[in-house]
Amino acid sequence: MDMVLSVENAEKYYGREPNLKKALDRVDFEVSAGEFVSIMGPSGSGKTTLLNCISTIDTIDAGHIYLGSQDLASLPQQKSARFRQENLGFIFQDFNLLDTLSIEENIALPLAIKDIPAKEIKSTVRSLMQRLGIEDIAAKFPAQVSGGQKQRCACARAFVNKPRLVLADEPTGALDSVSARQLLALLTELNGQEKATVLMVTHDPLSASYGNRVLFLKDGQINKELRRVRQSRVDFYHAILSEVSAFGGAGLC
Amino acid sequence: MLKKLSKRNAKRQAMDYIIYIITLVITVVLMLSFNMVVFSEEISAIIKEPSILPFLIVVVSIMVVFIMGALVNHITVFILKRRSREFGLYMLLGIENEDIAGIFLRENRSIHGFILAAGLFLGTWFFQAVKAVICGMYAVPFSFSFEVSAGAVILTLFYMGAILGISSVRVKRAVRKLNVRELIYFDKAASGDGSGEAKDSTPMALLSVLLGIVGIAVMVLSAVRNLPDIVNVLAVTFLVVSVYGFFVLLFRRLLSCLKSDEWKYRGSRLFLYRQLTAKMRSMLPLMAGASMLVMVALLAVGQAICFMDKVDSRVEAVAFDIAFFKDEENADFSPYLSYLDENHELESSYGYSLYTSHDDTFYQQTKNMVQGKMGFYISGNDEDIFMCISDYNRLRDMLDLPQVQIDSGSYVLHCTEPGIAPLADYIGQSPFLIIEDAQYRFDGIYSEDFMQQESKGNGNGVLVIVPDRALSGLDFHTCVMAVDTQSELPLSEIREMETIGSGISIISKTGVRNRSASMAVYTVFPLLYLAFVLSAVACTILSVQILSEAKNEVNSYQILDYLGVGQEQQKKMMKKQVALLYFLPVLPVAFIDILVFPMMTGRIVRDAGGMVQIISVAAGMKQIGIAVGLFFVFFILYYIGTIMLYARITIKKR
Numbered sequence: 001m002d003m004v005l006s007v008e009n010a011e012k013y014y015g016r017e018p019n020l021k022k023a024l025d026r027v028d029f030e031v032s033a034g035e036f037v038s039i040m041g042p043s044g045s046g047k048t049t050l051l052n053c054i055s056t057i058d059t060i061d062a063g064h065i066y067l068g069s070q071d072l073a074s075l076p077q078q079k080s081a082r083f084r085q086e087n088l089g090f091i092f093q094d095f096n097l098l099d100t101l102s103i104e105e106n107i108a109l110p111l112a113i114k115d116i117p118a119k120e121i122k123s124t125v126r127s128l129m130q131r132l133g134i135e136d137i138a139a140k141f142p143a144q145v146s147g148g149q150k151q152r153c154a155c156a157r158a159f160v161n162k163p164r165l166v167l168a169d170e171p172t173g174a175l176d177s178v179s180a181r182q183l184l185a186l187l188t189e190l191n192g193q194e195k196a197t198v199l200m201v202t203h204d205p206l207s208a209s210y211g212n213r214v215l216f217l218k219d220g221q222i223n224k225e226l227r228r229v230r231q232s233r234v235d236f237y238h239a240i241l242s243e244v245s246a247f248g249g250a251g252l253c
Numbered sequence: 254m255l256k257k258l259s260k261r262n263a264k265r266q267a268m269d270y271i272i273y274i275i276t277l278v279i280t281v282v283l284m285l286s287f288n289m290v291v292f293s294e295e296i297s298a299i300i301k302e303p304s305i306l307p308f309l310i311v312v313v314s315i316m317v318v319f320i321m322g323a324l325v326n327h328i329t330v331f332i333l334k335r336r337s338r339e340f341g342l343y344m345l346l347g348i349e350n351e352d353i354a355g356i357f358l359r360e361n362r363s364i365h366g367f368i369l370a371a372g373l374f375l376g377t378w379f380f381q382a383v384k385a386v387i388c389g390m391y392a393v394p395f396s397f398s399f400e401v402s403a404g405a406v407i408l409t410l411f412y413m414g415a416i417l418g419i420s421s422v423r424v425k426r427a428v429r430k431l432n433v434r435e436l437i438y439f440d441k442a443a444s445g446d447g448s449g450e451a452k453d454s455t456p457m458a459l460l461s462v463l464l465g466i467v468g469i470a471v472m473v474l475s476a477v478r479n480l481p482d483i484v485n486v487l488a489v490t491f492l493v494v495s496v497y498g499f500f501v502l503l504f505r506r507l508l509s510c511l512k513s514d515e516w517k518y519r520g521s522r523l524f525l526y527r528q529l530t531a532k533m534r535s536m537l538p539l540m541a542g543a544s545m546l547v548m549v550a551l552l553a554v555g556q557a558i559c560f561m562d563k564v565d566s567r568v569e570a571v572a573f574d575i576a577f578f579k580d581e582e583n584a585d586f587s588p589y590l591s592y593l594d595e596n597h598e599l600e601s602s603y604g605y606s607l608y609t610s611h612d613d614t615f616y617q618q619t620k621n622m623v624q625g626k627m628g629f630y631i632s633g634n635d636e637d638i639f640m641c642i643s644d645y646n647r648l649r650d651m652l653d654l655p656q657v658q659i660d661s662g663s664y665v666l667h668c669t670e671p672g673i674a675p676l677a678d679y680i681g682q683s684p685f686l687i688i689e690d691a692q693y694r695f696d697g698i699y700s701e702d703f704m705q706q707e708s709k710g711n712g713n714g715v716l717v718i719v720p721d722r723a724l725s726g727l728d729f730h731t732c733v734m735a736v737d738t739q740s741e742l743p744l745s746e747i748r749e750m751e752t753i754g755s756g757i758s759i760i761s762k763t764g765v766r767n768r769s770a771s772m773a774v775y776t777v778f779p780l781l782y783l784a785f786v787l788s789a790v791a792c793t794i795l796s797v798q799i800l801s802e803a804k805n806e807v808n809s810y811q812i813l814d815y816l817g818v819g820q821e822q823q824k825k826m827m828k829k830q831v832a833l834l835y836f837l838p839v840l841p842v843a844f845i846d847i848l849v850f851p852m853m854t855g856r857i858v859r860d861a862g863g864m865v866q867i868i869s870v871a872a873g874m875k876q877i878g879i880a881v882g883l884f885f886v887f888f889i890l891y892y893i894g895t896i897m898l899y900a901r902i903t904i905k906k907r
Contacts, residue, residue, distance in 0.1 A: 055815070057814070057815075078819065078821075080819075081814070081817045081818060081819035081820070081822075082817060082819065083817070084815065084816070084817040085816065085817020085818075086817070088817075090815045090816075096808070096811075096812050096815070097812075098524070098527070098809055098812060099531070100527040100528050100530075100531035100809075101523065101524070101527050105517070105523055105527065108518060108523070109523060109524065109816060110816050110817070111518070112517075112518040112519065112520065112521075112522075112523050113520070113521065113816060113817065113818055115519070115520060116518075117518075118514040118515045118517075118518040118519070119514075121514070121518045122514050122518075
């Protein structure tokens, strides 16, 4: 299978001596095309730092991060925006929708920025909204819809561009349990049908159980990896729970 | 502890509302320097005559107190709304309402103290610039002499006390009445999301646009038919109101554009115009208000510049340095010439007589045309005035103008520029002039400056020049002595000469300059004072509103960052967005002003009484060009300040 993401001995430091903090410590892992990988870890373990470095918002101090054949460490700052535009999709905990744009326009924005013809934008967005069950709220604004609907919209916006990698940062953090399950089911569906690669940061074992693989991050290092092999989602969830307990339990939340 | 909190908050606020603070400093600077004009002995010595300028400046200052009072009140309530959560938290922590009001007022007092100190300091320096302009208008050499007038400072402090004091009292009352729940949810209730459907204000918008059309039509009609001033005031009011309609219609047009996929899905257009309409929804009354202020300011600047321009052109039109008039044949002007000779001023002089046919044919042509189009009239005599060709050529010689030759059967006309067209029309129909059965053929028309625009002169706007022998058929009108001096005479000498004899009228460049300059100073200074304050208020309202929203937009730009919009493109989008918000209020104003200004200028010239210079439409357009230019520089400075602060908040802080 094609390798989408390859993180090789990535290191990241914050602050200066004597208060130097190592946020990422020789992180090393790979993600193949079509995979749904979760990263779990307690607060301050380096999850968000890792996500920011992969998303080109931040840079590593040592090692390499390859997205396809592109080494992100050598990607010039002025080219990083276009790189994100063409290769990455984002889903955030607090949705990050533009309040001034309607649901449909929020989804269409990445395509409009790329100067895709209006007709093509319209048909792509419409079909995606239909699949996500949000076509009836197309003309509404974010403030007029529920959290679950907002996150579906954010999800559609992340996938509309057909990115090589979708990065999700605690996507269920602001949702109730029903909406969270619906969103995770949707992510799994898009991952399966669109063959979209998803890398999700979460502290929630249930959310992580929807993926094929879980990486446990502690003190900036990948501490453990769990793979879901011919397991039901419930069994995988229990396996994650056990690992979390062994890992230090409450620290994750 | 609370004092420390106030001090820290004042520092933080100062950065957030720097543009508002600058505007208040500018207001203090203008107030002080114009008050110093009233109190300055140096200026009184230049103006000399009893002046209505102090009265006018006081009137404008009172208007400024009301305008600035409204601004301070608006901004203070605005700050209160933005900080409601913080004050709610203080209340939750058990701080009394009284103490919270104290914190807020202490912060404001520190900022106001700084504003007054900076304004008073800069105002004393700015006064030197105002003094230089007045010296320039009166052709008096400017000398820098630093002065501080206690009266001016006290008056300025009184005005500023009224502006800031009333607002403080209102804030104190408002904070006393607030409760924790209100404060904590204040900003939520006030901000909204800008996504609801707008109320249907189309009928109101159409009505105000209709008012605009009526306003313009009335202005045009007024220029042609010479309607009363009250009609013009009404027309300007209609135009000001119509600005609101422009914004409502523009807003609705943008909303309808955003319904079209073809239109909105093009580059950054979707983001830009959705941001704009979201802001316009809440800013519509503010933008319309700013636009109305800009319009009044622009008209004021335009008229002020027009008056300044008139001083020099009116002096030039006098042509001779000094001229003496007496309605008596062979009048003796020798005492005056001796006086000038004794004072080593006399360079050349020429005495001549003016004649009349007791007819007013030529005068009526000019008068009818001018009154019809510009509402212009000349006080003084209303008969056709004649001069013989030999006198005319001697006078032209004094003015270094080329000689004019006519044969014994011809005549020429000398008129002010606006008279050329109607006189040419008339002559096309009646080319011959008859004096005592003799017929004279028209042979040309001249329009150089020739002392034809004052209460006494070589005809009121038009002079008929005939062969010397034709004078026998005309009656004597006035005896004139035209004099050129080595330099422009001081006003004191003119005053002395006025006491030499009786029945003599004196027209001089110095006298005209003095009268015109006084009139211009009375008009220009209060108008400019008002215009700058209005412009500053409009800019401040826009800037504070835009900058206050900038903090909310950090997130929007962050999202664009994730979606792959580069920093450079974001900066471009940001500049476009702020420019649209900032310059939209100027758009309808520019349009209306270009239509209205030339007509208004025409009326002002008539209303000024002695200022009988006609301004053509082209001249009016030149004036508005300068006015818009001046105003644009002022506006652009505020815009640059706003965009820099906006960028600092939305991009650099990320």
